[in-house]
Amino acid sequence: MVELGWREWVSLPSLGIARMRAKIDTGARSSALHVDAQWRYTEGGAPVVGFRITPGIAGHGVVEACAPVVDERDVVDSGGRRTRRVFLAAQLRVAGIDRMIELNLADRRGMRFPMLLGRSAIAGVFTVDPARSSIHGRPPRHLPGPPV
Template sequence: MPMARTLDGAGQEPAMVELGWREWVALPALGIARLRAKVDTGARSSALHVDAQWRFSEGGAPWVGFRITPARGGDEVEARAPILDEREVADSGGRRTRRIFLSTRLRLGSVEREIEINLTDRRNMLFPMLLGRTAIAGAFTVDPARSSLHGKPPRHLPGPAA
């Protein structure tokens, strides 16, 4: 089944935004202003490194809390979100693990969209986030010869309007 496309205000399909093999992203709903991400069209799902995670219940629904240090030597961020799902995920070595998935906003360049991410330990990886093909489908194209086409987002998320 073809993927549904949203038309812009003029009734045209919006242009696809080009990405390099690595980009800076923000996850504003989680309080993460900027994070290095590897764009990986070979990975179906997106993965976010967490230093620690814990489960709890809110209003009878399952939630996850977690801590992440988005940049080396940077401030630790503590976030929480409802658990969307739990699924088996195979890593690049073929090892399968059960991971928590959540839904959150991704901001990358001029695009902001809802994506699914799973939480995992990526401490031995160069990038704390892996941006998989389901997160980029329909909005982005990838040029593997280029990188960081959209620059770094600001260090801090904008505060509430005064």
């Protein structure tokens, strides 16, 4: 098992996101990604979600991506509010390890971390030391080669 701190830098290469800050939250089942805007469309008869995100400081490096919709489910946030969210699959890279995870798109505006990494994404591979932070450092600003 690889140890993570309560916050870490992560990459989502399949979405073209080279690096962003994520809060590791073992109290949350699913992972959530902040998006500035999202839109739905159909491609080849299958539902797809497109979205825009600013992974770092606002105005520095806007990323637009799209992914097939895996599911749509109700999620209860930390304030007890239930909302319907779109779920997609994405490649997560953290601590030098790549794995496919499921995450939902959310409005996390005003939150300190644009991504929340929930327990289903870390199960079986990572442990969390809540006394430590950013153990594995920042990934490079740019992804090597085209997105996977």
